[in-house]
Amino acid sequence: MFKSIHFLALINIFSLGLSQPWRNEKIIRHWELNQGQLNGLGTLIASKIDIPRPFKSNQQSSQALQLQKQENHKQIVQPFIETSKQDKFKYFSQIQPNFNKPVQQRRPLQLPEGPYLIQQQTITSSGEVIIENLIGGIIFDCSAHPTGHWRDSKFCDVFHACVYGQQKKTYSCPFVGENTFFDEINHKCEFVRSNPSGCMSKTFFH
Numbered sequence: 001m002f003k004s005i006h007f008l009a010l011i012n013i014f015s016l017g018l019s020q021p022w023r024n025e026k027i028i029r030h031w032e033l034n035q036g037q038l039n040g041l042g043t044l045i046a047s048k049i050d051i052p053r054p055f056k057s058n059q060q061s062s063q064a065l066q067l068q069k070q071e072n073h074k075q076i077v078q079p080f081i082e083t084s085k086q087d088k089f090k091y092f093s094q095i096q097p098n099f100n101k102p103v104q105q106r107r108p109l110q111l112p113e114g115p116y117l118i119q120q121q122t123i124t125s126s127g128e129v130i131i132e133n134l135i136g137g138i139i140f141d142c143s144a145h146p147t148g149h150w151r152d153s154k155f156c157d158v159f160h161a162c163v164y165g166q167q168k169k170t171y172s173c174p175f176v177g178e179n180t181f182f183d184e185i186n187h188k189c190e191f192v193r194s195n196p197s198g199c200m201s202k203t204f205f206h
Contacts, residue, residue, distance in 0.1 A: 134171060154203055
């Protein structure tokens with residue numbers, strides 16, 4: 001009995017809800033007001049925000065940006081190419097001979113005429129290093145003389161070292177305040193006063 005009464009009450013409530021739906025005007029109006037404010041705020045925010053362009057526009061803008069970069073790159077590279085050409089021209093102009101410019105010929109080394117002093121380092125048979133005072137600028141024919149020291153044909157105080165027919169070195173007697181000559185018999189330097197006829201040319205280097 002109680003279950004049947006409860007079931008009938010539920011049917012009545014359901015039928016009333018279908019015929020007269022429940023509606024609270026205050027709540028509906030407040031909700032509509034809030035909804036309108038939200039829509040207006042969304043419109044304001046959308047106007048302030050840049051909406052992204054479609055994919056096609058972005059692709060066009062990226063292509064334009066790449067073209068601009070290429071143009072900038074050409075403008076930067078072009079002066080470098082011109083500079084490199086100028087450098088190459090300067091380089092080849094330097095290495096190419098200038099036929100209009102007169103060629104300066106080097107003068108051969110001119111030795112002083114006549115006999116002149118030479119200082120030369122020599123190692124003795126004992127291994128000692130000494131400085132020899134030699135004479136240069138005098139040619140002597142050693143082919144007719146055996147190995148040894150021979151007086152010069154012109155200067156009395158000059159003698160030559162001949163080795164197997166070759167002129168090796170040329171020496172002079174030291175000057176000690178008076179004339180000396182090279183004695184070919186004794187193979188040493190002597191004073192002229194001790195043997196006036198020892199050198200008939202009477203020509204001395206010192």
